[in-house]
Amino acid sequence: MDIQIEKKKFSKSKIITFAGIALLLFLIIYVIYATSGGAKLAVSKERISISTITNGVFQENIPVSGIVLPITTIYLDAIEGGRVEEKFVEDGAIMKKGEPILRLSNTDLELSLINQETSVYNLLTQMQISQNAARQNTINRLNQFTDVENNLIEAKRLYDLNTKLYEKGAIGRQEYESSVNNYNYQKQRMKLTKEVLQQDSISNKQEIQQAKNSYIRTQSALKLMRKKVEDLVVRAPIDGQLTSLDAEIGQSKNKGERLGQIDVITGFKVRVDIDEHYISRIYTGQKGTFSLNGKQYTLVIKKIFTQVTNGRFQVDMVFENEVPKGIRRGQNLQIQVALSAEKQALLVPKGGFFLKTGGNWIFKLSEDGQSAFKVDIQLGSQNTKYYEVISGLKVGDKVITSSYDSFNEIEQLIIE
Structure with missing residues (x-):
């Protein structure tokens, strides 16, 4: 008698098929779960910096x-060129106004001074000679004037006398006419003498003034030349400290060359x-x-x-x-x-996050502090400690302000 064998409900091939389907469903569910909410990354709390958004006084700076420099610095330049003959002080010395610093020598300048002084003395001598000659000439003119004046007086006396005698017939017409002519001659001579004396006086004054002006100009030139020679001794223009002195004995310095400086301390x-x-x-x-x-x-x-x-x-x-x-x-x-006045503003501490985000977004912690998500923000001005928050955050929010270099393409951080 044959025994009927019961047919198995699940064959080996079916089991493999069902297992494959189950595995595929598991993978699909895992992918959906893993990709839901974006990429995640677990980070240690000790490796990040967490800051709190505050409201406070903000000033952009x-x-x-x-x-640090002296309030005033006066530069010492060589007014006249020359050879450094003597240094009276060293670099760093505290100076009083007018104290000598160094002395230069310039033989050409000193020779020019001697020539200028000689010119002044020669001109002064010529002036004195001219003035003496003018005085003598004036004296001679005055003597001539005195003689002419005396002759006029005598001619007038004789004219007056002869006029009376002629009217009485005591003298002849010839003698009377002679006294008239002489009197007229002396009057004309007096007039000419006065004009000559006046012109001579004007001429003398002009010559004296011209000589005086020439002397003044020459004296001014001499004074300037002496000043140039005096400038060979470089002196402190103000009270202060001598710094950057660049001059050594025997060194030649050109006109206008920098010698050092005086700092007002x-x-x-x-x-x-x-x-x-x-x-x-x-x-x-x-x-x-x-x-x-x-x-x-x-x-x-x-x-x-x-x-x-x-x-x-x-x-x-x-x-x-x-x-x-x-x-x-x-x-x-x-x-x-x-750079601005003080104002009230939302503040986020500065940190490395800005280099990665440009201030456009930041990781904000959840209320339980177990995770952090990207949020869009807008930052304004900054100072050495804070960024000004324009939008996207509020007082009390906690954010990650440390560097985001290792958070590439991460949407959520799991804080451990």
Whole structure:
């Protein structure tokens, strides 16, 4: 008797088929689950910086570097060229106005001074000779005038006498006419003598004035020449400290060559380099601050040098109130220059995230702090500590501000 064998419901091939389908469904579900919400990355809390969005006082500023300089510097140039014969002080000496620094020699200049002095003395001698001759000439003219005047008086006396005698018939007409002619002659002679004396006086005055003017001009030239020789001794133009003295005994210096400088040590200024990007936002009266020995000081922009060199321009800043004690020429200061007034704003601390995002988005933590998601934001101005938040965040939000270099294409961070 045959035994009927029951047919199996699942064959081996069916089992393999069902297993394959199940595996495919699992993979599909896994992919859907894995891709839902974007790519994720687990990060350690210790490896990231988490900051809180705050509301506070914000002022846009830029960090700059400045060097301390004397408030005033006077340059010493060789007014006249010459050979360095003597140095009275050394570089760094504290000088009083008028004190000698060094002495130059210039034989050509000294010889010119001697010639000029000789010319002045010769001119003075000629003036004295001319004046003496003029005086003598005037005396002679006055003597002649006296003689003519006396002759006129005598002629008039004789004329008056003869007129009376002639009217009485005591003298003849010939004698009377002779006295009339003589009297007229003496009057004409007196008139001419006065004119000559007057012209002579005017001529003498003109000659004296011309000689005087010539003497004054020559004296001025002599004075200028003496000043040039005196300038061979270089003196301190103001009270201050002698710096950068470049002169050695026996060295020749040309006219106009820089010898050194005098720094006024009663005050200081700070010369600051600023990127040309900010040139339109820098103006006189703008303030900056820096800290030294635990104390903050304020500087004010006094002068702007608009010439741009290697992408930077310079400004001079002065201390608004107190000058730090012990500050020295050449000292470097790190200064924060304010570009805007203070205002209330949402603030996010500065960090490495900006290099990757450009301030367009940031990782914001969830409320439980277990994860962080990308959110779009808009940032405004910045200073050395904060960015101003325009939109996308609110007070109390926690964000990741450290570098995003290892977060490429990541949409969500799982914080462990």
